[in-house]
Structure formats: structure tokens, C-alpha cells
Amino acid sequence: MSTAFISVYDKTGIVELARVLSQARIDIISTGGTARLLKNAHIPVQEVSDVTGFPELLGGRVKTLHAKIHAGILYKRDEAQHLKEIAELGIPQIQYVIVNFYPFTTAIKKDLSTEEILDFIDIGGCTLARSAAKNYPHVTVVVDPTDYSEVMHQVQTMGSTSLVLRKKLAFKAFNLTSYYDSQIARFFQEKFHIRQFPPESSIPLYDYSPLRYGENPHQHAALYGDFWNYFQQLQGKDLSYNNILDIDAAVRTLLEFPAEKAVAAIFKHTSPCGIGMGNTVTDAYLKAFETDRESPFGGVIAINKPLDSSLARLLSEIFVEVVIAPEFEDEGLKLLQKKKNLRLIQVCFEKLPFPRFVIRSLFGNSYLLQEPDTILLDQDKIEVVSLRKPTQKEIDKCMFGLKVVKHARSNAVVFSDSDRTLAIGSGQASRVDAVRIAIEKAKREGISLQGSAIASDAFFPFPDGVELAAAAGASVVIQPGGSVRDKEVIETANNHNMAMLFTHIRHFLH
């Protein structure tokens, strides 16, 4: 006679499954609440405490953690010594384990004390699942109610489950227990302020959303995590992998700026096309757009204030893939809704937490992890290295450019005014090329760089980039400094009567 062990927190569908097992002449052992439910449904069930001879202890902290239960799951059905021990000790032959865990992940989202949260860490259930999954050649483990129907079907038609199904379910069990534990580890890491990278790391991936494809149509892709807690799609086609990257880049850039001002960020392929700041979102958008009117085609536009009808009218004139705003005023929304495919995304700035890590995958099972670049330059820490001191206006221009260059791919430079980008050169293997590209773009757009600031994400290795910037009209340079040729670079700035500021903070972005 085989036995099923059932202990579930989420009791959805459990009565139906238990009935099918019982009808297939499978005995059922169960824990307190589950046993009560099954008894009420007139399904024969034995309480775990009757099997172990121990009551459920410590208010439920210990109920299934017993040799009789785990030996009954773990014994090898084809090993004589195991069979002998089982028979001698009157251990039940458990062939099915149906279990799901205390909802730890839900508990941590609630306003509970640490002590209360600890009570949501399931020990016995995870141990049952691990024992059963280890012995999958003989035991069926079910941790997900969506698998009940397949198990019921196989039991009803074949009298037991197939090895193929048991393997799949064993994978699901270990996948779930490792995910469950990774959530607990993450909770402890945050609670106990353990900031360093541990020698082993498990990163919980949850709330899977399928994506149509990845960066290109032939690449499979998925989104995991709580992205949708902070973003809501109001209309338009599903977000693509590339859209999500651009949304992330644009919104992160907006977070650099003071919340009082309206700021607009236009991004394409994670590169800023233009950033503007003004009294209204339209004003901010126009400043951003004028930087480069060619590149925003097919890009994303993010603003930090409600989108009104005036901006909606302007956005209706161009082709963009995504518009992101904290709110969409009715009139503006109606105008943009005419473009059925346009994705409109509402962002909740107040809730947005910074990511804990930046993760990149490498060959094999190798990953690069780093902290995100969240450092903000303290204006007082700027070092003036040129003979000429910058004016306050020049410092303001530098600070604007610095906030943007941090979010442009390296090597990157940004020519800016105090409220807008004038030209951006990014993603170059040489810094001087980034400067050349920015100057070319400004020419194309008919933008004067006279009196502009140039911000650089890393030091100028040679004076050439500064020479070009001076020739284009820049009057002030902000850069980290730190090159072996800093002296020559500073001299070049002095020769052109430019002010030069060192930040001592590099902002590479690869």
C-alpha cells in the first residue's frame, strides 16, 4: 500500500487531488490544517502525529521533521537493507509528497516585525520537498497546485506517475526551495546590513513575464522581478527587451535632477539623445529634442512631471516607441491614444528603489556583479585646476552635463548649457572621437557651442579632446582628472582661457 504525504499552506485544489489519490487506494498522512480540511471533505486521512507518535511541537515549528516521515520518503525501493529497515521500524512507504510553503515572500512585503517574519520561514515543508525530490526515481513531489491535474490524470489512467513527470516535478521542487531560500538570504542580508558580495550568491528571480524576444527576434528572453510594481503600461504594444532597457536608462537619468524642475530625457539604445530641463514639460522636451532631432526616431521619451496636452501634441508629430511619465492628464492621454501602438508607461518615481547590483553574464556560469553607480558629486568637492576660476553659471552648466554624461556609454562627452544638452558624443573607443562626433552633431543641428561646458565621463588622456572643445567654443571643462598627462591637458585649457574642474569621480558606463 503506498502513501501520500500532504501538507499544504495554499489549499487550492487539494481536496480534489486527495480524493483522486484516495480513490486509487493511496493512504493519506497529513498535517493539522490540511488534515482537518480533508476530513471535512470525508477523505480518509491519518494525522502526522499519529504516525510519528509525537504531537506537533512548538506551535507548528516541528510537525513533519521526523525520522519516520523522512525515512518513509527517502528509502531506496530497490535496496534490500533499506527495505529491511523500513519493515522493521514500521515506517510508512511514502510515494507522493504534496507540499507548498508558508508565504515568506508575501510576508516580507507586509508591515511585520522581524520576529513575525521569521515565523513565515517554512522549514518542515521545504525539507519534505527536498527529500522527495532527491528520491524522484520512486517518489512524486508536487509543490505547485498547477501540476495537480497532470498528476491526477496519470494516477487515474496509469495507477502512478511516469518517471518523466517525476523528473520534471523534482526539478520544480529544488528550483522552488532554492528560490525560497534565496529570498530568505536576501532578507537577512538587507536586515543585517551585510553589504559585501558573499562568496556564494543566489539571486532570487521571480514574477516571470515572458517577452516576445530579446535584443533581436531570434533570441529568447524574459523579464523577472518586481519591475511592474513601479511601472504600469497604459496602452500600446507589449514592451520589448530593448524598450525596457531604454526605459530603465531614461528614468535613471531623470532621477539625477531636482524634482522641482520639469525634466525630459530622450533615449535610444540606452544612449541619451538629449536632456532638457525647464518650467514646463514642453519646455524641457523641446530643449532635449533640439539637441538631436534625428536620433529620437524610434526612441523613448521620459518626463518627470505629468504629461499635458501641449506636450502630447508635439509627441504626436514624431515616431517614438515609448512615452514614460508619472501621470498622463486626460487631454494628453486622449491625444496619444490615437497612436494605438505607442506604449504609454506610467512610472511611480516615489517608489523606485535603486537596483542592488548591476549584473552582466560572461562565458559559462560566470557573472560580473557590481554596485550601481549611485554616487552624486558634491559641488564643494570640485577642484579648480585651471588658472581661470569658473563662474557660477559655468559651474551650473558643468553640473548639468555631468549628470547626463554619467548615463552615456563610454567614452562619452556632453556639451551642455545649464538647462539642456547641446551635443552628446558617446560609445566611442577614443575620447577625441566622442568629442568630434558631438561637435559634428551640433553643426548638423545648427547649435552653437559657444560658451558651453564640456563634461567627460573619464579623464582626457591627451590634450586633443580639449583642443577640439575649445575650438568649438566650450569655455569650461569638467572631468575626473587622473591622467599621466593631466599637466598638458590643464595647460591646453589655460592656453584657451578655459576653466577646468576635476571631480575625481569617474563615470564609465559600458
Ligand SMILES: NC(=O)c1ncn([C@@H]2O[C@H](COP(=O)(O)O)[C@@H](O)[C@H]2O)c1NC=O
Ligand atoms: N515545521 C514542520 O515540521 C512543518 N512541516 C510542514 N510544514 C508546513 O505546514 C504547512 C501546512 O500546515 P497545515 O496543514 O497545518 O495547514 C505547509 O505549508 C508545510 O510546508 C511545517 N511548518 C514549518 O516549517
